[in-house]
Amino acid sequence: MTLSEERFALPIAWDGHPIVWGDWxxxxxxxxxxxxxxxxxxxxxxxxxxxxxxSILGHVxxxxxxxxxxxxxxxxxxxxSTVLEMSEFTDGxxxxxxxxxxxLEGSWNVELEQGELxx
Ligand SMILES: [Zn+2]
Numbered sequence: 001m002t003l004s005e006e007r008f009a010l011p012i013a014w015d016g017h018p019i020v021w022g023d024w025x026x027x028x029x030x031x032x033x034x035x036x037x038x039x040x041x042x043x044x045x046x047x048x049x050x051x052x053x054x055s056i057l058g059h060v061x062x063x064x065x066x067x068x069x070x071x072x073x074x075x076x077x078x079x080x081s082t083v084l085e086m087s088e089f090t091d092g093x094x095x096x097x098x099x100x101x102x103x104l105e106g107s108w109n110v111e112l113e114q115g116e117l118x119x
Contacts, residue, residue, distance in 0.1 A: 006104055010056070011097065013106025014068060019058045027052045027073065046080035072097075083107075
């Protein structure tokens with residue numbers, strides 16, 4: 001594997017800024033703001049597994065302001081991963097990660113290149 005083919009378990013950058021990830025957590029239906037089912041969780045959109053995803057929080061320091069907070073959710077059955085992006089400029093946009101987001105370049109906020117924007 002060459003360096004350019006290196007892949008990571010999580011995106012290492014967001015719009016070119018390093019992401020500092022926390023620890024993986026189980027998503028509990030009891031503790032997450034009334035439960036994920038209350039927030040529309042009906043199973044994985046990709047493989048339809050009913051098991052709750054795991055989540056991890058990330059923070060991106062963009063040099064000014066409070067930065068960007070990321071909440072990544074991953075289906076532990078198929079790996080389908082979404083990121084909820086929250087910042088003072090973006091009011092909760094959700095992205096579906098694709099293989100391009102796991103390389104050395106990280107994930108770029110170019111809507112044509114950063115997977116699919118889910119509305
Ligand atoms: Zn899945």
